Amino acid sequence: MKTVLLVLPLDWAEVWLVPFAETAPDLRIHVHERDAIAHHEIDYVFTFRPPHGLLKTFPNLKAVFSLGAGVDGVLSDPEYPRHVPLVRFVDETLSREMAQYCVLHVLMHYRMQRTFDAAQAAREWRQALLPKRPQETRIGILGLGEIGTLTAEWLRDMDFAVAGWSRTRKHVRGVESFAGAGELPAFLHRSDILICLLPLTPDTRGILNAKLFAQLPQDAFVINVARGGHLVEADLIAALDSGHLSGAALDVFHTEPLPQASPLWSHPKITVTPHIAAISEPCAAARYVAERIARFERGEKLDNVVDPARGY
Numbered sequence: 001m002k003t004v005l006l007v008l009p010l011d012w013a014e015v016w017l018v019p020f021a022e023t024a025p026d027l028r029i030h031v032h033e034r035d036a037i038a039h040h041e042i043d044y045v046f047t048f049r050p051p052h053g054l055l056k057t058f059p060n061l062k063a064v065f066s067l068g069a070g071v072d073g074v075l076s077d078p079e080y081p082r083h084v085p086l087v088r089f090v091d092e093t094l095s096r097e098m099a100q101y102c103v104l105h106v107l108m109h110y111r112m113q114r115t116f117d118a119a120q121a122a123r124e125w126r127q128a129l130l131p132k133r134p135q136e137t138r139i140g141i142l143g144l145g146e147i148g149t150l151t152a153e154w155l156r157d158m159d160f161a162v163a164g165w166s167r168t169r170k171h172v173r174g175v176e177s178f179a180g181a182g183e184l185p186a187f188l189h190r191s192d193i194l195i196c197l198l199p200l201t202p203d204t205r206g207i208l209n210a211k212l213f214a215q216l217p218q219d220a221f222v223i224n225v226a227r228g229g230h231l232v233e234a235d236l237i238a239a240l241d242s243g244h245l246s247g248a249a250l251d252v253f254h255t256e257p258l259p260q261a262s263p264l265w266s267h268p269k270i271t272v273t274p275h276i277a278a279i280s281e282p283c284a285a286a287r288y289v290a291e292r293i294a295r296f297e298r299g300e301k302l303d304n305v306v307d308p309a310r311g312y
Contacts, residue, residue, distance in 0.1 A: 002293060007032040007047035007054065008067070016046070019282040024290035046289055049073035056081045063087055063302060065289045068280050069094060069147070071306050072200040072227060086306040087292060089285055090146065097278035099151040101225055102195050105249040105271070106155060109193060109221045110137055114247070114271075134159040138217075140191025142207070143198035143226065144170040144177070145312070151195065163187060167310075188215040193223065200227035201311030210235040219246040225277045228253040233264060240269045251277045 004020070004027050006013045013031045020029045030037050032054075042058040048067040055064060056079045063085045066074055071088050074080060108114065112128060119126035137160050141148045144164035149172055156162045156174045163176035165187040170177045178187035188194070194216060198204045208224060209232040216222075222245060224231050233254065239245040247269040253262075256275055264270055296302055306312060 001026060001028050002043040002297065003028040003030060003041050004044045004046055004289070004293070005030050005032055005037065005042045005058075007045055007050045010034060012048075016282050016286065019286035020290070023283060023287045024293075027290060027293065044289075044293055047074060050077065052077045053079045055079075055084070063293075063296065065089070065292070066306075067285065069098075069278075070200065070227060071312065072229070075306070075308060075311055080308070082308050085302050086308070087302055088304050088306055088312075089280060089288060090304045091280070091284050091288065093284065094278045094280060095147045095150055098147045098197070098225060099154055101251065101273075101277035102151045102197070102223060103154050103158075105223050106139060106160070106193055106195070108249075108271075109247060110134070110160075135161055137161065138163070138190050138192045140165065140187055140194050142194065142196045144172065144175075145197065145199070148195075148197040149175075151197065163190060185215055188212060189217065191220060192217055193221045195223045196226045196230050198226050198230060199312035200229045203311075205229050206232050208232060208236065210238065213239040213245060216245070218244060220244075221246050222248040223250075224248070225251045228256065233262075236270075237263060237267060240267065245269070247271070249273070251275055 006016055006029060010033060017029060020027065039058050040060055043060060043062050044065065045055060045061060046065045046067065055061065055077065061081065061084050064074060066086065066088045068089055071086055074086055139155050139160050139162045141152050141164045144152065144166040148164060152162045152164050152172055152175045163178060164170060164172065165178040165184060167180065169179040196208060208222065208230050213235060222236065236248060240248065249271040250264065251273045252275055258264060258272065264272055292302060
């Protein structure tokens with residue numbers, strides 16, 4: 001029987017014990033900081049943001065499974081044992097929920113819903129024509145991975161003018177592709193609505209900053225659903241206050257939960273949601289881990305393994 005260690009906040013870990021018991025009865029599940037463990041007995045770890053230096057203490061560790069699609073919480077450990085495969089969680093439901101969130105906030109902005117919310121609060125019958133046709137509304141997606149591609153396809157099918165930027169050239173029907181640092185300025189210049197779906201790496205940390213915002217068109221709208229580390233929050237507020245950006249929808253933040261003193265809460269041009277664009281469903285994630293452990297123990301290769309050098 002193989003042993004899996006859950007390295008999660010204790011109140012989170014309890015949520016996962018029943019799904020693992022139901023979907024993986026042949027695995028022995030331990031909880032970090034609750035159960036007495038012998039480090040040499042740990043075969044696999046399931047985690048989101050483990051304490052730095054912990055993973056290197058398991059001499060027989062075969063693989064690490066991330067709780068979510070993002071793996072920056074694991075790779076931020078400078079002592080992560082790079083010979084151990086890191087597997088990210090890939091789930092169709094998770095991807096669709098992320099894409100739904102992006103489409104929701106694109107449509108909220110495009111259909112001027114916040115303007116009508118304010119009119120309702122003031123009891124004003126304020127009719128207005130849409131400023132542009134969808135074909136004239138240019139959406140730019142930073143990151144054309146699985147979630148970015150799905151988001152691009154859905155928005156394309158709604159007749160928006162969609163483009164994506166990524167490290168390498170992508171080929172998605174009806175979506176213009178920009179690639180590499182040299183093409184980033186042109187991509188930004190044509191993005192009326194910018195959606196960040198990038199992985200968080202040393203190269204992308206802080207990418208949503210004053211320099212980038214200045215290259216967006218006047219009145220551009222920003223959606224960040226990737227990681228809080230992508231955004232320089234003070235630069236966003238400055239760009240909104242100057243009138244260059246028209247608004248932003250944020251689901252991720254440098255500090256979570258978002259501190260009560262944060263100016264993001266009360267800014268009139270910012271919509272805040274509490275990291276709920278997509279949440280890993282415990283049964284699906286437990287099944288995902290159990291299936292891959294079973295395959296790996298049969299001698300099959302792991303899929304969705306992260307390249308530590310790239311960060312995704």
